[in-house]
Amino acid sequence: MPLAENKVFTINYTVKDKEGNVLDTTNKDKPYSFLSGQNQILPELENKIGEMIIGSKKKIVLPPEQGYGEYDEKAVREVKRSDFPEDVELKEGMRFVADTGDGRQLPFIITNIEESEIKIDFNHPYAGKTLEFNVELMNVRDASDEELIHGHAHGPDGHHHHN
Numbered sequence: 001m002p003l004a005e006n007k008v009f010t011i012n013y014t015v016k017d018k019e020g021n022v023l024d025t026t027n028k029d030k031p032y033s034f035l036s037g038q039n040q041i042l043p044e045l046e047n048k049i050g051e052m053i054i055g056s057k058k059k060i061v062l063p064p065e066q067g068y069g070e071y072d073e074k075a076v077r078e079v080k081r082s083d084f085p086e087d088v089e090l091k092e093g094m095r096f097v098a099d100t101g102d103g104r105q106l107p108f109i110i111t112n113i114e115e116s117e118i119k120i121d122f123n124h125p126y127a128g129k130t131l132e133f134n135v136e137l138m139n140v141r142d143a144s145d146e147e148l149i150h151g152h153a154h155g156p157d158g159h160h161h162h163n
Ligand code: ZN
Pocket: 147, 150, 152, 154, 162
C-alpha cells in the first residue's frame, strides 16, 4: 500500500546504533512531526511508518544502504588551519558547512587537529551505521495549506511558528 502523501505524521522515536548506543530520541523533547512525500525523513523509514496504525509501536532496522550510506574514506580530507577564519577557536567535534561555490552546502565535522593540519570528515554522522528505530505513531492528520506550501510539517498541531 503506498504511503498517503500530504499527511502530517507525528511520532515518538528512539534511534540506536548496532551496539545499542542511543543516537537520538524524542523522549527528552517533544514528538517529531513530518510531512509525508517530501523526503523529510529516510524513504524506507517513511514507508515503514506508513504501514503503522495510530497508537502502535514498531521496531524498524535500516542497514546503511537504507540509512545514510556506507562510510566513505574519501570523504575525509586534510585542510590547513589557514582555511578557517582566524578568529574561530577550532575544536574536534565542531561542525561547519562548506560552500561549494555552486550553491551547494556540504556539512562536515572536524575530527582531528594537529598543529596546522586539520582533518575534516564530510560523511554523515550516521554513515556506515545500521540504525534501529523504535517508533510510536502518535497521530496522522491532513497537512494544512500552509504546510503544503512550505513543504514541511509545523508540529503536532500545525501551528508552529518559524521564520
Ligand atoms: Zn513552514
